[in-house]
Amino acid sequence: MxxxxxxxxxxxxxxxxxAAGGGAAAFAVTRTxxxxxxxxxxxxxxxxxxxxxxxxxxxxxNPHNRQPWTVRMDGDDGMTVWRDPDRDLPVTDPFGRQLTxxxxxxxxxxxxxxxxxxxxxxxxxxxxxxxPGDPIAHLRLIDDAAVPDPLFAHVLDRRSHKEPFRSxxxxxxxxxxxxxxxxxxxxxxxxxVLLEQANAAHLAEAATPAAWQESIDLLRIGKAEIVADxxxxxxxxxxLEALARLGVLTRxxxxxxxxxxxxxxxxxTSDAILSAPATTTIVTATNTRLDQIEAxxxxxxxxxxxxxxxxxxxxxxxALQEYAEVRPMHDAVHAAAAPDGGTVQMLGLLGHGARxxxxxxxxxxxxxx
Ligand SMILES: Cc1cc2nc3c(=O)[nH]c(=O)nc-3n(C[C@H](O)[C@H](O)[C@H](O)COP(=O)(O)O)c2cc1C
Numbered sequence: 001m002x003x004x005x006x007x008x009x010x011x012x013x014x015x016x017x018x019a020a021g022g023g024a025a026a027f028a029v030t031r032t033x034x035x036x037x038x039x040x041x042x043x044x045x046x047x048x049x050x051x052x053x054x055x056x057x058x059x060x061x062n063p064h065n066r067q068p069w070t071v072r073m074d075g076d077d078g079m080t081v082w083r084d085p086d087r088d089l090p091v092t093d094p095f096g097r098q099l100t101x102x103x104x105x106x107x108x109x110x111x112x113x114x115x116x117x118x119x120x121x122x123x124x125x126x127x128x129x130x131x132p133g134d135p136i137a138h139l140r141l142i143d144d145a146a147v148p149d150p151l152f153a154h155v156l157d158r159r160s161h162k163e164p165f166r167s168x169x170x171x172x173x174x175x176x177x178x179x180x181x182x183x184x185x186x187x188x189x190x191x192x193v194l195l196e197q198a199n200a201a202h203l204a205e206a207a208t209p210a211a212w213q214e215s216i217d218l219l220r221i222g223k224a225e226i227v228a229d230x231x232x233x234x235x236x237x238x239x240l241e242a243l244a245r246l247g248v249l250t251r252x253x254x255x256x257x258x259x260x261x262x263x264x265x266x267x268x269t270s271d272a273i274l275s276a277p278a279t280t281t282i283v284t285a286t287n288t289r290l291d292q293i294e295a296x297x298x299x300x301x302x303x304x305x306x307x308x309x310x311x312x313x314x315x316x317x318x319a320l321q322e323y324a325e326v327r328p329m330h331d332a333v334h335a336a337a338a339p340d341g342g343t344v345q346m347l348g349l350l351g352h353g354a355r356x357x358x359x360x361x362x363x364x365x366x367x368x369x
Contacts (some may be wrong), residue, residue: 031241033223036230046364050079050141055364056113061160061303062102062216063317064089064229065359067083069106079139081107082369083245085232087134090203091214092321097292101345103136104296110139112149120144130289154307159358161312164271165351170311175350177309181302182280183337184350193336194279194319195345200271201318201329206257206266208325216255220360230360237357244303273316276349280313287331287343295345302348307332312353320344 043056054071062068068087073081083103093099111121122140175184185191205211218232222241226234235249243249253261281300282357284291299315306313319329337344 021159031223031236031238033226033230033234033236033360035227036234037358039361039363040358043156044113045309048073049114049117050090051364052117053110053113053119053141054079054367056155057106057110058160058361058364058367060102060105060109060300061158061315063093063098063104064215064233066099066102066218066230067362067367068099069103070369071368072118074138077141080135081137081143082133082135089214091210091314091323092276092318094322097287097322097345098317098320100136100283100289100292101296103301104298106296107137107139107293108297110301111156112152112155114141115146116148118143118145118148118246120146123174126289139243142268151301151308153302154304158303158307159312160303160357161310161314161349161353162186162272162356163353164268165275165277165312165349165353167275167277168352168353171349174309174311175278177305178280178302178311178350181305182282182297182346182348184280185281185337187278190336191279194272194287194333195349197319197329197332197336198316198347199273200275201321201326202269202316203266204329205318206262208323211323211325213255216251219251219254221249221251226360230362234360238301272314273349275349276314277338278350280346280348280350281337281344283338283342283344285342287345291343292345297354299346300350302346306350310352311350312356314349316347316349318346 039055039058043059044052046052046055050073058067058069066087066089068084070082070084074080083099087099088096089099107123111123114121119141121141124138126134126136127138128134170186172186175186178184185194215233220229220232220234221227221244223236226236241247249261253259256262257266280302282295284295303313318326319333321330331348333344
């Protein structure tokens with residue numbers, strides 16, 4: 001699901017919001033989930049260089065903000081990285097393809113953070129095979145005068161955009177900074193198909209109870225829930241929290257796609273998708289676990305490059321998913337963006353827009369085994 005905070009506000013009606021508005025400024029200050037956002041300020045603040053690299057890596061984008069990574073320190077310079085199966089998304093990511101892409105984002109950000117301090121990262125991917133429970137990687141930091149990566153400068157400003165896009169186009173010059181990492185579609189017929197199918201798949205998800213419910217189960221409504229579980233889909237801020245307290249914004253309302261609250265949110269997300277002036281795709285020839293990790297590395301770099309170019313980038317994944325109800329959109333996206341075969345691993349909406357807030361993170365200590 002791609003619920004936007006603004007869309008919930010849009011649909012729930014100004015009257016209620018106004019009624020909840022008294023003392024809003026003070027309420028806003030107290031309702032920011034500082035503890036859930038603290039890992040953004042703690043990045044790099046550890047004694048062990050491995051912990052420093054990981055403290056940056058956990059800021060990586062990842063599906064539904066599940067943060068499925070767990071890590072063990074090995075000896076003086078090693079680490080083993082796993083993907084936690086308890087954080088799977090069995091309906092919308094039945095093969096763990098997207099979650100593996102998220103692990104690729106994590107590994108790339110760890111590598112960049114280590115390089116920033118001159119450490120090279122030796123990575124052995126799937127060292128014990130690809131079975132459930134097998135590690136994703138063995139990593140070793142080598143003090144080796146590694147070259148810092150200019151994209152690292154944008155890590156703290158990177159976001160997955162969630163708001164509508166403004167109408168101003170993406171210039172070819174701005175797009176050029178992304179093209180080492182993806183294909184950019186600046187309008188034209190492929191772009192039109194991608195937007196249309198992304199929206200159709202979003203609507204299909206809303207109409208598929210098991211898929212929709214998977215997102216509802218991950219809603220964290222209000223500060224207390226966000227701080228208790230700093231992952232999933234955070235629905236916070238003073239406005240929405242006030243509505244939740246008034247019983248207007250509830251999990252039950254959101255889970256019924258015909259409820260006015262949910263319907264407004266679904267429509268607002270459609271508007272946001274269709275507003276994108278450009279799209280991006282990452283296509284791999286095959287669809288192995290290594291391809292998925294590589295797609296994640298590319299997505300992270302693309303996201304950072306977009307940030308550096310002043311552009312907003314939002315993944316829209318519904319049309320790339322592997323369940324029956326979105327199969328027609330999956331096939332149409334592949335016919336348009338991968339006509340010679342291959343797998344479209346990531347589809348991004350690209351443009352300009354109001355800045356999205358930071359999303360919560362579990363602290364590093366909670367991810368260590
Ligand atoms: C493989 C993958 C798929 C994603 N799919 C979507 C999506 O369909 N819609 C969306 O709004 N965000 C999507 N995201 C973005 C995540 O929601 C986002 O990374 C997460 O909430 C953390 O927020 P941040 O990237 O702003 O730090 C995806 C991210 C990844 C890595």
